[in-house]
Amino acid sequence: MEGRASRPSNDKDAMSTGSDIPFYIIGLLSGAGVGYVDVRVEDLLLTAVLIACACMLLGFMRPQRAWRWVVLVPLFIPVGQVLAYKVAGQRITRMDLSETFVALIPAIAGAACGAVARNAIRRLWQEK
Numbered sequence: 001m002e003g004r005a006s007r008p009s010n011d012k013d014a015m016s017t018g019s020d021i022p023f024y025i026i027g028l029l030s031g032a033g034v035g036y037v038d039v040r041v042e043d044l045l046l047t048a049v050l051i052a053c054a055c056m057l058l059g060f061m062r063p064q065r066a067w068r069w070v071v072l073v074p075l076f077i078p079v080g081q082v083l084a085y086k087v088a089g090q091r092i093t094r095m096d097l098s099e100t101f102v103a104l105i106p107a108i109a110g111a112a113c114g115a116v117a118r119n120a121i122r123r124l125w126q127e128k
Contacts, residue, residue, distance in 0.1 A: 023062050027072040030054035034073070034103075035080020039090045044099060051077075051103050052110035059114025066115040074103040 034054065038047040051073055058069040077100045084090045 020062060023058060024072065027054070027058055027069055028076050030058075031073040031076030032080035032083060035077035035082075035100075036084045037080075038077065038099065039081045039084035039092060039096060040088065044102070047077075047099065047103065048106040052106035055107045055110030056114035056117075059111035060118045061114075063115035063118040066111040069111045069114075070104065070107045074100055074107050077103060 030050075031054070034047060034050045037050060038044075041047075054073050055069045058073070059066040062069075078097060081092050081096055085092050
């Protein structure tokens with residue numbers, strides 16, 4: 001078709017090429033931000049939704065090896081919690097730190113859903 005925009009013929013998307021360093025920085029900042037929000041708001045459900053959204057976004061942007069977002073984002077939640085303690089004077093309890101392990105569940109779901117969505121969109125839009 002003449003009026004249709006052409007897609008790259010290679011198997012990788014334009015977003016899949018290049019360095020992963022900016023995505024690791026996004027994961028680090030989102031994990032620390034979720035930890036800060038977790039301590040300030042003290043709502044486990046909000047924390048789970050934010051983790052799932054962050055991992056889903058990262059899994060969508062970089063679907064190859066999506067497990068790294070499952071590790072990276074929850075790993076930096078305690079960093080955000082310590083930041084909330086130092087900056088805002090919020091107290092951190094043992095329960096706040098143990099919630100980090102519970103955060104792995106929505107992180108797994110989010111990263112997997114993001115990677116599956118990206119691969120589904122890639123297959124739907126590939127030329128035949």
